[in-house]
Every structure is written in C-alpha cells, then in structure tokens.
Amino acid sequence: MRKYSVFAIAREAMRAHKGWDAQWSSPEPRAEYDVIIVGAGGHGLATAYYLAKNHGITNIAVLEKGWLGGGNTGRNTTIIRSNYLYDESAGIYDHAVKLWDGLSQDLNYNVMYSARGVMMLAHNVHDVQSLKRHVHANRLNGIDNEWMTPEQAKAYCPPLNISPDARYPVVGATLQRRGGTARHDAVAWGYARAASDRGVHIIQNCEVKGIRRSANGHVTGVETSRGFIGAKKVGVVAAGHSSVIMQMADVRMPLESYPLQALVSEPVKPCFPCVVMSNTVHAYISQSDKGELVIGAGTDQYISYSQTGGLHILTHTLDAICEMFPVFSRMKMLRSWGGIVDVTPDRSPILAKTPVPGLYVNCGWGTGGFKATPGSGHVFAHTIANDNPHPINAGFTLERFRSGRLIDEAAAAAVAH
Amino acid sequence: MADASRIHPLAGRKVANPAVTLTPAEPAARLSLRARPDAVAALSKALGVKLPEMPKRSATSKSGGRAALWLGPDEWLVIDTAGGDPLADCAKVKALHSAVDISHRNTAILVEGKGAEATLSAGCPQDLSLTVFPVGACSRTILGKIEVVIWRTGETAFRVECWRSFSAYAFDFLEEAARDAPIAA
C-alpha cells in the first residue's frame, strides 16, 4: 500500500495528483471465505481489519448492501467518550478510546481524533448525584472524568449559559478530557483501506438476502443479490438492520430500530471548543473541523427504517441548544438527516455468539455506537476468531435477557447514552 | 372562622390587543365523569345535560350553566359555572360510573376575538378552522408543550382548560402568541 505522508502529497502535487491509487479495491466476490462480515460500516470494517491484523485471518469478505460507511457511521455526530458507569461499559468504551488514540498512525489514515473534551451538564440535585456517581466509578476504573463547577464549565466552554435565571441552570458538570470527536468518513475509509491492503474483500452493492445453514444448523454462507457466498463464520454487524439479518437465521432479537436525527449549522469560525451534552435538557453539540455546529437530536418514538424523522424532534433539540447557548439563535440549520439506531432493552450492545453455530452478532449500540468503533471491532474480531468472547465483551451476551443480568446504563444513568 | 375562598392561579392576569383578549375564567365546578354507554341516559338525566356520544362534541344545559364535553368514548368533562354541584347530582345515579371532582385540578383561560384561532394555532397542531372545529367542538390536545382541552364556545371564542400548575405556562404562551395575531390572522 502506498504510504500516505506530506511527502507523498508533495510528490503528487508535482504531477497533478495523477499517481494516487484506489484507497480500497473493489473485487468480485469469491465462492467462499473463512469469514463474512455483513455490513461495511465502521464496526464491520474494523472487525475485518483486526481479524486480518491480529488473528491472521485474511480470507474475509465484508458485504455491504449500499456504499461503505453509508449507514450510521456516516450519519452520526462523532462523539467519543468512555465515562460510563458499569464496569462492562467502561471496559469496552475505554478500550475503544485507547485505540482511538493512535488510530491514525495505525491505519496510516488521519481520522482526526480530536480529544477536545466531553462535558456533561448537571441541572439539578438528581443530576449531581448521578454524574458524581459516574465520576467516582470512573476514577476507580482508571477512566478520567472530573467534576466541574459552573464557572469552570463556562471557562472551558465560553458560549455556555450558566445564568442562575436559566430555566434549568447549570449547577455543575463533568469533563472527560480524553473524550472528543473524530471524522466519521475517515474512520470508515481508513479501516477500509487498511483492511483491503491486508487482502480483505470489501464488496459494495451486495445485499444479503438469506443465511444458509447445514443440516446440523451450522452456518455455511449467505445468499446475496450477487449470488450465494460460502463462509464458515458469519458476523452480523448491520446496526439498524440487525433484526432483519438475524431473522434470516431464525434468531429473534431484543432489538427495536428507531430513527435518530442530527443536524449541522452553517460553518462559522471556531467558537465551540468541546463537546457538551445535557440529559436534562436533551441535547448534545460540538463544532466540526469545517466550522459547522454538529447537533444531535433525539429519536422518534416509533420503529422506522425510513432514515427520516419528524420536524418536531429537531425543533425540540434546538429549543434545548438555544436555552443552553442563546448566542446561537441566529445561526442557521444547514442540513439535517436521520439514521436507524438499533436499541436493546438495557441500552447496552450485544457482542456475542448466537444460538446458531458460526453466527456472531454485534449490534444494539443504540445512539452511541460510533465512539466504540475500534474497541468493538477489536473484541468482536477476537470473538469470531476464537469462537469465544474477549473478556471485555463477555458480559454483552444475548443470554442476559433470559437471566436478567442486564447492563442497564439507561436505568442507572442520568446521562445521554 | 370564615371559610377559605378560592384563589385563581391566574388572578389578576389579562391580555388585550386589537385581535384577541385573554381572560382567566371564573372558578367553576368540574367533574371527570367516566361511564359506559348503558349509564349515559341516567347520568344525562341527573346532570340535566345530554352527554354527547360523538367525538369532539359538547352539550350544554338549557340554562347554559352546565356543559358536558366529550373527551373519550367513556369520558366527559363536566363544567358547571352556575354554582351547581354535579358531583352530588351524579351521586344519586345507581348505574355504574366514576365521578371524580376536579374543580380545582383544572383552570381555564378564555381566548376571544377575531385573532383567537390564530393565537391558538401558534401552539395547537389540530385544525381549528370553523369547518373542522365548529362552534361547540371540543378536544383534548396540545398547546405548545402542555396538554389542554380546547372548547370552541363561539365563532371567535374558545375556552382553554388546563391543569392548575400548567396554567401559568398556558397563559404565558398565549400571551406570546397573541402578539402575532394582529399581524397575521
């Protein structure tokens, strides 16, 4: 693979950039692979990359019904953090943050991981109790997350309104300095390029239509819009469509898929230095390296695969944004869009083997999947390669919904998940 | 000692502009009445109002002092502004029903004037035009961020019922909306 560097660019600049080659190849599918990953989003591509890099499995196909990175990977608000309450969550999200730091060098692709800090606001006594519970748990788990006074929060994020006259005044905040953002497209493209370089086949415009199993129930491959493709192991990483794919193997999932909308403002000169989230007023916001304010809205209330949502969801989000940041009222919404988020009953993901031998699933990330991309791919690759979970994802089973051993960040946490 | 007297949560508030006026309604006796069809006749008789059985319909007593608003297939909001005691009237009825006093749970704002419909339409997503929401129509619905019951008492007159602690929001919202009514009817 041609190494990316400023020198390479300079060299190409001399010859009108005619020398660059394709970032990833677009091969015809083979008859059979060792592993098929269904879904070429960040998690799926990362899984393929780590299978190749860490487990020596390179006879892999990543099947994508559309274009790679075109699902939630290319539609999210790119927030990265690991200040979760429970050990299991903290474990996997911090595993991811450790990988984010250094990912650009590992992939030789600048994913623009920006550790600008993620701030979570407390607006009342209940928020304080809950956020402090996180701070203490994070500290004992070795995860940075500090408590801030409103004044300290304002100093870190000048546009923040900390007036006591606000409807829900800011009474405190937490800050995870290692939290931040990354460029979502670059994450998909970087993993695609690095995986492709290691021999992984990325096959776009190839929709999975069925999962074929042998008499003893073991997975033997998938039916696709481009014919049958054999595989000993199939990993489903299909986000909002996970239930649909799993149903093809007669596995019913504890999942519901909801529209999640986001929006960006017109680009303006840098004015917002970090990520701010508030659960009580329901909004989160950051500024992209292009200058756009990136704002996450809530989910619509009904199941939908339409990738669109209601205007009222956006307006309610902007109510909150302008309440916290009244200076943004004259800013303009430039673009809004929707993704499909797959949500589990306990708002924690499922990264596990399934009742079907050879079938693995990585889903249920809800509204928080992007931040986990490297960690998720890393441990899911381990799970597939060893037919056994990595200690970090051992708790994220399907079985937990039978035993009741849930990882209920939603119930326990007063923070947006 | 002297009996306590009712204090209206919106006491003293009033908005008037060329298009619309907002006035806190006089205290009233209110009933949340729940019953199945077989009890409607008896309850209507006891209340002196024919309980409407069609959605969005209301009915008023001959005197006009008492009204029954259809809120749901087995639910009516009974409003008595004439000093009657609808709760006592229902108590006489044997037929199965539930009558609960909500006189103080709700409070009401009168929205009147040629800009009344426009004022409400600033925050109510329902079609309030005369064709779809004629005089006498009523409905539980949304106003801004709260639940209300809207009752059209005249071509340019509405009664907006809401829970007591939401009445300040309701009045504030209507006050803001009213600013726009003279500008764009």
Next chain:
Amino acid sequence: MLLIHCPYCDEDRPELEFRNAGEAHIARPENIAEISDEEFAQFFFIRTNPKGLIYERWRHIHGCARFFNAVRDSVSDKFLMTYKAGEKRPTVKAGEKA
C-alpha cells in the same frame, strides 16, 4: 410529524397527541407466574422489529386517552389502518390500504 387516524375519535390527528406503545398483540400470559425464564424473555424483551408491515400500539394520550393498534409500513412510515384495542389482528398486505 405523523398524521394518525384515531379509531375512537374517528379523525386524523397530529402525532404530538399520541404516544407509541411498542409492538402490538403481545398478550401478557394468563399464567405469567408459571412461565419459564425463556418464555418470559420472549414475552418481555424479544421483539419482531420488522422492516415492512409493523403491528404496533399507540395511545391517544393527549386526545381521547385510548390505547389502540395500528398497521404501519416501517419503511415508508405510512399507516395502512388503525383499529381498536382488543380487536383481532387483521391481515393486510403491504401497499394495500385497508
């Protein structure tokens, strides 16, 4: 904002008046105390989450306050029909208005 036909109010009403209440026709087992852990998980956690026709519950919470059922296409978000709680599951085909 969806426009939803309430079978009790017999009128199309704005989504703001409604609250979605999840998948329809999942009856609480009569003998719930006796069912197995697996059966409980199926009843309480496992969902169809279909891409296409979905049978779902809504409550006209800021209207007539009734719960009712709807058949909707989860891809187009178009409602095929709504019907009262307790009525049996109708069979509808995608695309056809019931």
Next chain:
Amino acid sequence: MTAAFRTTAAGRLKGAKPVKISFDGASYAALEGDTLASALLANGVHLMGRSFKYHRPRGVLSAGAEEPNALVGIHRDAARKTPNVRATVQEVYDGLTAVSQNRWPSLAFDVGAVNDIASPMFSAGFYYKTFMWPKAAWKSVYEPTIRASAGLGVAPDKPDPDHYASRYAHCDVLVLGGGAAGLSAALAAAETGARVIIADEQPAVGGALRFETGSTIDSAAGWDWAQATAVKLAAMDNVRVLTRTTAFGYYAQNMVGLVERVSDHLADPGHDLPRERLWQVRAKRVIIATGAIERHMVFDGNDKPGVMLASAGRTYLNHFGVLVGKNVGVFTASDSAYAAAIDLKQAGASIAAIVDLRDNPAGPLIDQARALGIEILSGRTLVRASGNLRVASMTVRATSGGPERTIPVDALLMSAGWTPSVHLFSQSRGKVAFDSATRRFLPGDYAQDCVSVGACSGTDTLADTVKDAVAAGEKAAKAAGLAKTVGTKVKAETSESWAGGMVGAAPGAGPDTTGKAFVDFQNDVTAKDIRLAVREGMRSIEHVKRFTTNGMATDQGKTSNIHGLAIAAEALGKEMPEVGLTTFRAPYTPVTFGSLVNHSKGRLFDPTRRTPFHAQEEKLGAVFEDVGQWKRAWYYPRAGEDMHAAVNRECATVRKAAGIFDASTLGKIEVVGPDAAKFMELMYTNPWEKLESGRCRYGIMLREDGFIYDDGVVGRLAADRFHVTTTTGGAARVMNHMEDYLQTEFPHLDVWLTSISEQWAVIAVQGPKSRDIIAPLVEGIDMSDGAMPHMSVREGKICGVPTRLFRMSFTGERGFEINVPADYAAAVWDAVWAQGQKHGACAYGTEAMHVLRAEKGYIIVGQDTDGTVTPQDAGLDWAVGKKKTDFVGIRGLKRPDLVAKGRKQLVGLRTKDPKVVLEEGAQIVADPKQPIPMKMLGHVTSSYWSENCGRSIALGVVTGGFERMGQTLYVPMPDKVIEVEVVGQVFFDEKGERLHG
C-alpha cells in the same frame, strides 16, 4: 445621485425610494426593492466574498437562493449579527450594514489567498493523508491550524434579542412556488373553493417572469399578470398568499415546513413584529412548482467576479435596472442565454461575443441576436476567464481545439441549461428518474399526495407550464374533496424555451487540463478534484461528495450537484444514474435556529410548575430547587443561616415540636369502581382486598421485570374508591402504566382512573405537636389515636373546606397530611401556619424531608433505587404479598439473576468518624489498597449530616449487603479513604415509637 450601473432602459424600481447602505465601511446608494447584490452591482461592486479553501475573490453567481459566493455578514446592532447571509436574497433597507467574510486584513487584499498559490498541495481529502507525524503535533499544531481556517462568517456572541412566531396551518392544496406554474395552479384550485396556501421565497410572486420579459399571460406582460393574480388570490378568503416564505422541508404525510421572513427587510421592525415565522402546514394535496435553477459552465476561471449566470445578469437588468457590465461576454450551451444577451444589448451594453458550444445554433432568439449585430462564435468553447478581482477577458477556441483568441470583457454571462428543482419532491421521498435524452433528473415515482408542475418537472415552455398547472390545480382540489370545477383558463405565450444545455466540464476543462474549473464554488471543488476522488476509488456519488465536499456548502449544491455527478460519471465511464444522485436533505435553504425554536425559549422553554403554596413559601424566604418541572421549597434559611444551618434547625424542630411541609407535588390517582381493589392487587406487590376503608398502606409498584418502578401511600376511602399517591417524578408515568394495563390487559375490570394530583394540595404537618396544631381547624373528624390511628384517612372539613386528612408519616414522627382543594390551599396554609406558630413549628423543605426520612431508613425511589433494584434488594420484602398469585412483576422477580446471591442490597453506612459526611455517588470497596481498576461493591445513595443523631448518616447499595452487617468497608476519595461500617437502614427511633407517641 444614482449609481453608475443603474440604467433607465429597464427595471422595475423606477421611482423607488433611495436608501443608503454600507458594505465593509463604504457607503452606497441603493433603491428600495434592491437586494444587497443588485445594489452593489449598481455601484459597480462585483467583489463580495472569498471562497472557503483557497480564499479566491468572488462576486455574485446568481440572483437568488442558490448563491454560493456572495455571502456576507449583516449587522443590525451588536446583538443582531447574522453570518453567511446571501447578498442575492437580503433586501436593502436604509442603513443596512454588511461586512464581507473569510478574509484578512481586507476583502481586496486577503492573506489567506496564499492557499490559492499552494493549492496543488490542498487536493481533495489531502488532510486524511497527512498531519499524522509527529503524533503529538496533531493536537498542538495541526488540528488548531486546520480549525482556525475553518468556517466562513463569525457566530454571534450575544443572545438574540429578536422573537420568532409559529403557526400550524391546514389546507386542501398547498402550492410551493409562486411563479407562473404555482400561480396558475393556485388559481385553479382556489376557484373550486378549496382552502389554498401558496408560498414563494421571493418578496413578490412571479418566479422566472422576474427576468423573462418576453412572455405574456392572458395578454398581459407575464410579471404584471403574476402581480395581478396574487392580488386576486389574496382577496379570496379561502386563500393565503405567503411571500418571502421558503418551503424548507417536506415531511411525512404532507407536513411541509415553511419559514416566513417577516422583518429582515425592514429598517425598523419595531417591537411586535417577529423576525421570522415558522409555518407547519398539513396539506391534503401539495403542488410543487419550484421551477429550475440555471447551471454555470465549468471552465477555468469560471469563478472570477463578474462571471455569472445568464439569468442573473438578466434579472439584475430587467428587474433591478442594473447593468452587470458594459462590455459583456456570453458562454452558453443553450438558447436561453441569448435572451440575456439581447436584453443587455438593447439596454445599451455591448456584447463582446456569444460563445456557443453548439455547432449550428438556430432559432428565433439566435436570429434576433444576429439581427442586433451580436457576434456569435458557435462551435467554440471558453477555455479561460482571466482577471484578478474582476473578470477582464475570456479566451476562446474551437471545441475541437486549435488557436486561442482572447476577448476583453468586464462581465461574463454563462448558461449550461436548467436543472429542475426536485429538492422538495426528493424530500417527500419520491424517486427521481433520469431522463437520458435531456440528461436531467425529473420527478419519477411519488411517495406522497403531491405533484410537480412546470420547470421543476421538466416542462420547458411557459404555455405548457400554465396548461399543466391549471389542470394540476383542479385535480388537486378534486382529490382533496372539492366537487365543483369552474374550468379556470390561463393562456401564456413566449418565444423562449429552457430546453437544451450540457452537464459536466466544458471542452477545454477536460481530464488533461490543469486550470481551476469550479464545480462547487464555495467549497472550491474543481473538476480535477472530482476526478481525483474517482481515481482514489470513490465510486458512489456519496463517496465523491463526502471526499471532495462537493455540494456540501451552504448552497447545498444547487448549482454543483449535477455537474459533479456528470464529471464523476464520465471519469467512471458510466451513465449518471449508475453513479447515483445524492438525495436532497432538508432544509432547502438554511433555516434560522430561532425560527425553529420560536416561542420555546426562556419562560416557555419548558413549563415551570408551582404549587398552590408557592407564594406562601416565598414569603417565608424559601430557596427552591428544580424537581422535574416543579419548583419545590428546598429549605427556609433565616437571617444568618446557610443551607446547613437551616436544614439542621428544620430537622430538629420537626422532632422537637412540628414541621410544616408542602407535599403537593406528589402524584395522586383516584381509583374508582367495584373492581378497584382487584386492580390494585394487580398493580402493586401488596395485598389490598382486606385493607379496610379509612385505612392506608404503603404500596410498591414494579415493572414487569421485577424492578421497583414507584411507591407511595394509598388510602382506601371506600370499598370502591382508593386515593393513590405516587412519587413526584412518577406521577404521569404511573398513570400511563396503570391505564395501559387497565385498557389492554385487564379491560374486564370495572374500574376507572382519574388523576387528582392537582385537585388536592397537600400540607404535611409532622412532629409531636402535629395533632395539636391541626385539631382546632378540623371539623367532623375525631383525631384521637383510637379513632384515627397511624396510617388512616378521614374525610371532613378544615377551615370550612373539604379535606382528605391522612394520618401518615415520612419522618417517623406522629404526622398528618392535609389534602385540600387547590384553590383553597393558600388560605388553609395560612391558618395552619398561624396555629403552628403557637406550638413552635417551622416550615421545612425537601432537604430536611430527605434527612428526616433517611434517619428512619425510608427509601426514595430514584435515589436509593435506580431501576435495577428489587423490593428484596431494598429491604422491602415484607411489602410483597407472599400469597398473591399475580401482580405486575411477579415473574420478573423470579429470574435467575434477581434471586442470585451477591446482589446489591440497600444498607445503612456509618462512617467511623461521625463528623465525616460521605458524598452521594461515592463508590464502596472492600480493599482500598487494591490497584486500579478496583472491584466496586456498590455506592452511597443517600448521605446527610443528621442533627438529630448528632452524626453523619448514609444509605448505600452494597453487594451482599445484608450479610455484611458490622463489616468495615471503604470509600476511596481522591484525597483520602473513608472507613464505614455496614449497619441497618434505621438510624433514629428504631422501634418506631414516635409514630404513635
């Protein structure tokens, strides 16, 4: 004085009021009715902005909403600064102040322009390939540099003083666009009596008739017909005509979002006018008549100030009376640019030449141009436009190649043809279809009840447009249920046609060329960048778009998308549809946050709920806390008291004498009907059938999964009537939960639920003196211990008004809760307060309430439980009816993990040092010396200083807590480790004697 380029030969602003405007500090003469762009052009000012990446000088491209270049900041005052305003849309008013953006130190001399020289380094997506070494430099050097160069305008730094209005509207037919098509359709629909709303983004209707002066409708000049029709429509009471109103989003089931700009064009809007008004329109049928947008030509230097769309040059002349140049060149691939050349020529400009890609253009317009002596260079292409801050010349050669000829110009009009505006159609989730004959995307399959008419559906002539539009209007009205049709007639003629044109790079800007032929002006995306993206493996247009940022600028690619797609398709050797069309996302043009928020700010951001006692509590100096939407009295500091002192005093007073507390926010539900008890049995873990009338019981409600959902005291008023209380936060949730089960699982039960939360205001009077305080005010209730023991309820009167009097306690003291109808509450409070004064009582707030209940080990759902706690975990097993065969949660409770050993259980925590108060949320461990990550056993859920115990007290959930009684555990804090002993939950009056004493 009139501006230098203002002509009397054309335009509609004759006699308009002169106004003064300023741009970058210089003052200019303008006319009312001008846009900022037309006013500056009238003064010969073409340089209006700088591009995003290369900081290239830019002028206007267009005369409308598609403008990518002429973006400025509008400053009304210090707080009213709006960035990224399109000069082609902003109307002038006297005193308008505009500033240019993205330049330093000045627009004419911009240091950032060095990027243009270094541009070979800044190829598309270059940043993905570098800035990675040394790693540390990313955060310290590279990223700050990249970010500093981002953005165009400057965000406001003061809260917005303007207000915005909101309106829901409903109609039979909504017409989007007020051009010839929209007006004809609206007229036809309106004359059937249908309720019609028609919206247009311009200050006046007319659309393309604004510049198409050659057309006549109903034998009037097109523009005049449009204005007359608008007046006629506005006069009908079934029609609403909205100008300056942009349809920005098309949502499910024909909900369309419109934003109306009410006062941005006024010098002094005054106090009551909103700045903008959001319209959320629900229409039975929608007619999309959004017209088409002219495409620019893609050639080297096509971004020089003075180079613009032909229709723009024509608009500035025919509407604003402004000549965009005196010696104007034209570059076209279709007929419509000829009309521009003809108009400008007739207005006195000289036309340097018309460069036409076509070999033998023919037709009336071409003949007319020839007749006017305009040189037509057919079969030629324009390889370069030159000039620094303004175009100075165009260089021409044969499309097939050969010698070049350079022609001086001071303006250059271009037209590559017209792109139908399918944005809203696409937003409605309709599928566009590629018309390979004309190489354009047109409305294909419809997903909603709408139809496209006119240029946006590919109709090229005015006559066809109005014919189709009238038919569509009548059809829509019919479909919306309007029976009668009146046969509206509209007849139009023009010699012009919008057919023809080309997409992609012009000959001379092909793959082998090196010049900068811009596709997306604002984001500086050139044809080369698109080809590079393809070379790097981007095969989907979505990848190309994201890699190059083509079409992602503030104009959302209105002029660039199709060119970009065509160039990518050519590079891939595919047809355009095979590469795909980026779907159009709302909004059509950027929408102000303020208009979307409209009323929901400040006091209307979220309802503030106050109890009927609020004024009384304020009088007593209460400090309030937010609990959900409620304002609750937190504590009542007296002179010199801080929170700690006040709370200590309140707690001590309650146990010494009595305290008065506002408990009104608790949820209350009246459960009525013969099956009321049966229903309660199902909803709560406790048994209810045997509870006597007049008695109360503490109830626990679970979710089906067995975890605690809510709790509260329930009083049985009669065999068929319960008065249920819920937590403050749970009120609405619990009501919905109960209704759900009642309506869908237990509909056979004869019982109804009514929320009475706000019917009854509640004064809790707690403490040894509580009965003495209340008794004198109560009539008809025997309050003796015998007649009214702990946990009983009576109905009677207090202060002459009805009351439901509960004897219950959340403090462990003898206590009562007085329920009174809310409108009487204040009066009753005053009476109780007066009595209380005689007995040394005080008012206490939620903080003291928390301390007092913690002293007794009473839990608070949501604080000591968090949705993962069972009754057993919380030490409330006694409240679960063991003999019951069913209640919500009965099965969930038996799941393996809920009955497993080692669950977290709620216990008391006693610090070894009684003075140390634990922090709520602090974590608990067995071995504080273990390395990180530590094994955590649980956390502190409640922790206070207890004046009554003379020490700190705390509750917490601890793994296997019940078996750890007496054990020492540790709470590691950043600065120290705190030793705690696990104890029972009750810290005060363990025997509970005070309840009765």
